[in-house]
Structure formats: structure tokens, C-alpha cells
Amino acid sequence: MSNPVVEVRGASRVYTEDAVPVHALRDVDLTVQRGEFVSLAGPSGSGKSTLLNVIGGLDRPTSGTVSIDGVCLNDLNDTELADLRLHKIGFVFQSYNLIPVLSARENVEFIMQLQGVGAAERAQRAADILQSLGLETMGDRRPGELSGGQQQRVAVARAIVTEPALLLADEPSANLDSTTTGELLDLLRVLNETRGVTIVAATHDPMVMSYAKRRITLRDGRIENDSTG
């Protein structure tokens, strides 16, 4: 039975740079089913980050529609988009983007606090996720006191602790060495296979692509290849 988390229909995104239109996306159609692990690959400027941002409601398509878990993003204002991102989407960014003034534990609890989860439940879920990611001793450290790999694991913990419908990762391995990248991808695979987290990752990294069950390649703003297996 079809159970799409992401539905992109005829999405185009045109930027204007120095009065010259740049077509970052051209009439893209994409459906991602619940529980899929999808990689978006392609050369720089192919549109993979733009597609990821459009799916995450951080950017709006110039034309076409985007729906997340059945909600059409085109109809939402900035505040409604913020609420949708808060409740349905987890983000893992290339440069971690943790909150520097909060500890690892507080960073993990942050999204739950925005959602209004109670203090006791928040603390328990944060402790559980940090333990499952091998970060139980790092909870009180601030991002500046953690290695790149540890920060990225905290970012993943923050993104998945609320069990979002969709996890979006933008170049998640860009600042990591191969060992740490392997650990991160093992973690994402476990989350995908055991918890059924739907993952869409934009990447240049063949290692990330090898972990994804479905690999989409973009070129010049169009889907060039979409393969599973």
C-alpha cells in the first residue's frame, strides 16, 4: 500500500543572480515512501541541496507542489512552516549547527522543549538516545568541547529524538573522516531499519550513497537517475 512521506510534483526553483535566471530545479517529480533511505547525489549545482531544502520547507518552489506526510507546504505561512518542521522533520546539517550555549543533553532536549514535552520525559528520552549513540558521558559538554564526529552524533540525536516522519541530512559526512562517517552511516542505517525512520540525504560521498537503498542522481536541476537496490 502506498504511504508517501514526501510528494514533490512538478517542482521548479528559479533563482536570479545578477539579473540572470538560474534554474536550480526543473519540473521535478519525486515520491518517497515511509521507511525509505534515499540518497540525492549529483555534481555541484545539480540541485540536490535545493531539492532537500524545498522538501524541508526551508525554500519554496517557484512552481509545483511539495507535500510532507500529506500536508501541502505551498499553502503554509512562515510560522506554519516552522511548526511543520518542528513536528514532522528532523534535520542533520553539514556543519552540525548545534546551539553553542547549550550542552549536548540540552541540545538533544531542545526540539522536545519547543514541542512542549514535559521535563521528566524529555530528560529520559535524551538520556536514552545519548546512550544508544554512545554519548552518555558527553551529555554535559558543550559543542565546542566535542569532536566533529561527536557533534554530528549529537545533531543526529537531536534530529531523531522526537521520532519525526522524515529525517533530512545535507552532506552529513562532509566534515567527518571515513571512520566517523562509517559510524554515522551505521547509525542512520540502524535508525532506518529498526525504527523505520525515513531518511533523505543529499551527498557527494559514495560511502553515503552505498548505505542508501534508493539512489537518486540529479543533473542540471532534473532527476537523471533513480535506482533502488
Add this chain to the structure above:
Amino acid sequence: MSFALLMRLSLRNILRHRRRNAMLLAAIVVAVGGVTFMNSFIRGFQQDLRDSAVNNLTGHIKVFAPGYRDDPGIERSFYVAGDWRPDVSSGLLEGWAARIRIPAVIMSERETRGVQLVGVDPSQEGISFLGDAFYEGETLADENDKRIFVGQALVDQLDTKVGRRLVIITQGADGRNREAGFRIAGVYDAEGTGLEKAFVFTGRAALQKMLDTREVTEVSIRLTNDGAGSSVRSMLLSYFSGLEVMGWRELEPQIAAMFVFADTAIFIWFAIMMGALVFGLVNSLITAVMERVKEFGMLRAVGMRPGSVIVQVVIESSLLMMSGVALGLVVGWLLCQWMSEGLDLSQWASGVEMVGMRSVVVPRLYGADMMLVAGLSLVLGIVASLYPAWRAVKIKPLEAMRR
């Protein structure tokens, strides 16, 4: 969104840039402390003005015959029964005095001067500057005392001293001149207020006898509360039908105008100091916001509402402002304590004498003024943070994260 979370974020962001925020805090403390201290001096000046006006034989309210203010003389007098007293509740009435006040010429062996000769009952003069004036020699014993009580500056001008006789010429109730010799009982010191040259006092009954009258030229009322003036005035108007009843603001319009100006000066001073501070605050907050554009973009990307970002910036500004205001008020209070003996303006004594003030201004710190400074400062802090906060949410999350 949890207010506690926003508070925690704001507080930690303030502590994150300790040096910059410490400088900003110091600027707020100096501005608020300075405003508080200056306000206390302006209030002291204002209080002194009012005291001078009221002490200067005027009282809060005065009764006199029509035309007396333009042409003061014994022919513009009125009768006050011996057993009369103001029908005012004892809690409101500080005291009252009935006087004869007429122009006169006073002569020593060497000099002649024009003065105001005032017949008083010394037991009633606790309400005027006579009540607590420093003096040499003796004060007047009672209203029948035939001696005179003269200011130090006049004694210097007339080149005389306590115990000597002076001749006074004035007009009697029948329109004919009266001339009599008076011995100086004492010399008063009105602390350089300029009153010393103007007023010569003698016993009221003694003066009435010399002028051949039973009347007085003025009744002066002093209240415990300036605000009760209107009801007392109505009562006096009803009793002294046909006479003029005026408050000190009408009788001393220059001082009243300066009194009002002092209120304005407080606001002008506040506006200048806090206006300059607000520019610094806005500048500092814009810097703080622009440094964290990427962070704000990330916060919004993961689901923080634009309104919450604005609240966070406003809280940061408000926390800084509240801390600065609290410390600034303490600094202002400490400065007032340090200057509690007052600021000596004797170098400009002739200037302050002109308005009848004492040469030492004592700062007066009022709770209402402190509350006003605190309240307006906090409002300014919030207003100052709105533009930087708006800048923080104007940039789209994606654009912000790319910076």
C-alpha cells in the same frame, strides 16, 4: 514555546560575550546612575524653590485686600478677629500668621534704606523663615515688643549693630507720616537668601499702635500638604468675603515657573542620557544579532517560530537593561548618600539669592522618580531591541544558515 527555555538561551548568550555585555552594562549603569543623581539634584533644587517661596512670608495661601499687591500700604488692610483661626483640620494645618506689612524708610546715623516693615506675632512665625533663622542678640519677645529684628545684610549696609537705635518712617492709617526710633533686638541670618536686606520685623500690636489701626495687611496659611490648598482656599474665600486669596504659585510666578521647568528638566535630561544609551544599545544588539544570524537560521530551520526569535532578542535586551537599571539606581542612591550634605553653590550665591534659594542644594531622591526612571528605561530597552530582533527574523532561515 517555553519561556524558561528562551530565558536560558538569552542568559547564556549574554554570558557568552562577557566583555561586550559588561561594557554595555557599564554604560547603562552610568546613564541610569547619572540620571538618578541629576534628578535628585533637580528635585532638591525644586524643593528648595518651593520651600523658599513658602518660607518667604508667603505660606501656601495668603489673604490680602484687593489692590494690595500692586500698591502695598496700610490703607489696604482688613480686620481679623482676635479669636479667629483657620477652619482646617489639624492634620492639614501647619500654622498661620496675621501680619502688617508696609513699606518704610529706615535710617541709621550713616545710611538710609527702603525696606518692608513687618509687624508680627513671634509665636505665629514658626511657619516662616523667621522660625528657624540664625540670629545674634535676641528675637522679638511678643507682639507688643517695640524693638526691631533686622537682617545681617541690612545691618552691614546701615553700619549699625545689636542694641543701637534706628529711625523708621512710614505712613499711618490716617495717611500721615509716622516716625519713630526702634532699638535693634537682634540680627537674623537668612543664609544668604536676599531676605536680609528686604525685611525688618517688629511686634504686630506695637506697630498697630504706632500706625493707629487694629487691622492687618495679610494672613498667611501654611499647610502640611501642598495638595490640600484648593479646599482651604475655598474656605478662606468664603470667610474673607471681598478679599483676595492666592496660592504661592500665583504670588511667586517666577518660582512657580521654575518649579514646573524643573519637572521638564528631569524629562529632558532623561531623554538625552537614555537617548544616547539607546543608540549604543541598538548598535550592540545589532552586532550581537548579526554575529548569530546563522544560529538564528538554524533555530528557525528546526522549528522555532519567528516570534520566539524576537522574544529571545527582547529578553536579552531586557535582562541587560534590568540589571543595568538596578545597578544604576544603586549607584545613583550611593551618590546621593555621598552628597547628602548638599552641593555648595555659594560661588554663585548672588544668582541663587535672586530666587530666594539657599546656597546649598541637598539632593532629594524620591521613590516615584526612581520607579519612573526604571520603568521608562525598561520600555526603552524593549523598544531598542525590536529593530535588531526584526533584523534577526527578516532573513530567511536558509539564507541565514548559508552566511
